[in-house]
Each structure stands twice: as structure tokens, then as C-alpha cells.
Amino acid sequence: MSTESDILLVKKQELDLVLAEFDETVAFALGGAIRGRALAEELSLVVDIRTWDRQMFFAATAGTSSxxxxxxxxxxxxVRRFHRASYRMVLERGEVVFSPMSGADPVDFxxxxxxFPIRVKGAGIIGCLTISGLPGRIDHSVAVDAFCDHLGLDRATYTLPAE
Structure with a gap:
């Protein structure tokens, strides 16, 4: 699959993986599922789920650090600044440092x-589900899989092909 095809699929993920509601219960369900997968598959990762004003779930598995x-x-x-999945930024720009002219200091971006943006029907993007610890494409895929499972959607429809 080409980079252009990957970008189109990530855009589809962003538009389709929309929650009917988001609260502490949903955050815990998503985060718990990701943590459970990480433990079962022995993945070293950190998962953070939040609205823009507060963290609602955090977990770290063995092998991660500050x-x-x-x-x-x-x-x-x-994600908050550009309103898109951070992996789409990789596909669109490459894994580079933001230029000084962007105003996005690499210390903070x-x-x-x-x-991955948390989008709620009727409200738009209200927060972010974020994974760190694996290669970026896999971090992204773990987040997408969690949304698919939570929404009862077929993962295969939204899975990026292996590189």
C-alpha cells in the first residue's frame, strides 16, 4: 500500500471511529482493554486517555520509562493542535522535527x-487516546484496534497493512 493509501485509511479511521459518548466509564473500558492486550501480548507501552482538560486513564506496563x-x-x-492522528502527521510530513517557523517547539510537540483523537458524535474532537512504547505505526494500530473493539467494528476494515 502507498503512503497516499495509508493517509486515506487514517482519515477514514479518524472520521469513522467516533464515540456516541465519552466519560470515565468509556475511558476505563478503552484503557483497560489496551492494558489487557499489552499484558497478554507482553507489549511494553504506556496508555494515556484524556479530555483536553484532564487525564482520565493512565497505565504503564513493564519495560516502559518516564x-x-x-x-x-x-x-x-x-493531536490537540493539528486535530488529526499523530501518525497521519508522520505519513504527511515524515518523522521529522517541527521547523522553528511552525511555532511547534520540539520540546512540546x-x-x-x-x-489518536477522541471524537464524540455532535461534539467533535474532545481529547486524545495516546500510546507510546512501540514503533509509531504499531502504537497507532493499538489505539485504532481499541476503538474498533469498543465500537463493535471489524478491525480488518481499519487496519493499516504491515510495512
Whole structure:
């Protein structure tokens, strides 16, 4: 699959993976499912789920460090500012540092996969589900899989092909 096809699929993910509602119960269900998968598959990752004004779920599995939490912070800032999955930024721009002219200081923003916007029907993007610890494409896929499972959608329809 080409980069253009990947971008189109990520845009489809962003538009289709919309929650009817979002609250602490939904955050815990999504986060718990990701943590459960990480434990079952022995994945080293951090998961953070939040609205723009507060963190609603956080978990870290063995093999992660404070660096992962900082990557999460920077990915969240990128999703919040650009209103798109951080992996779409990778596909559109490459995994590069933001230029000084962008106003997105690399200390606070990063172009790396794993941040996915939480979109609620009728409200728009209200927060972010973010994964850090795996390669960016896989961080992104773990987030997408969690949304698919939560929404009862077929993962295969939304899965990026292996590179």
C-alpha cells in the first residue's frame, strides 16, 4: 500500500471511529482493554486517555520509562493542535522535527505515531487516546484496534497493512 493509501485509511479511521459518548466509564473500558492486550501480548507501552482538560486513564506496563510518558505528552500536544492522528502527521510530513517557523517547539510537540483523537458524535474532537512504547505505526494500530473493539467494528476494515 502507498503512503497516499495509508493517509486515506487514517482519515477514514479518524472520521469513522467516533464515540456516541465519552466519560470515565468509556475511558476505563478503552484503557483497560489496551492494558489487557499489552499484558497478554507482553507489549511494553504506556496508555494515556484524556479530555483536553484532564487525564482520565493512565497505565504503564513493564519495560516502559518516564521517557514514554514524555512522548505521550508531546503526541497529545500534536493531536490537540493539528486535530488529526499523530501518525497521519508522520505519513504527511515524515518523522521529522517541527521547523522553528511552525511555532511547534520540539520540546512540546512531536511527529510520531500513537496519538489518536477522541471524537464524540455532535461534539467533535474532545481529547486524545495516546500510546507510546512501540514503533509509531504499531502504537497507532493499538489505539485504532481499541476503538474498533469498543465500537463493535471489524478491525480488518481499519487496519493499516504491515510495512
Amino acid at each position: 521517557d514514554n510518558a514524555d512522548w505521550v505528552r508531546r503526541k497529545i500536544n500534536t 512531536v511527529i510520531a505515531g500513537g496519538g
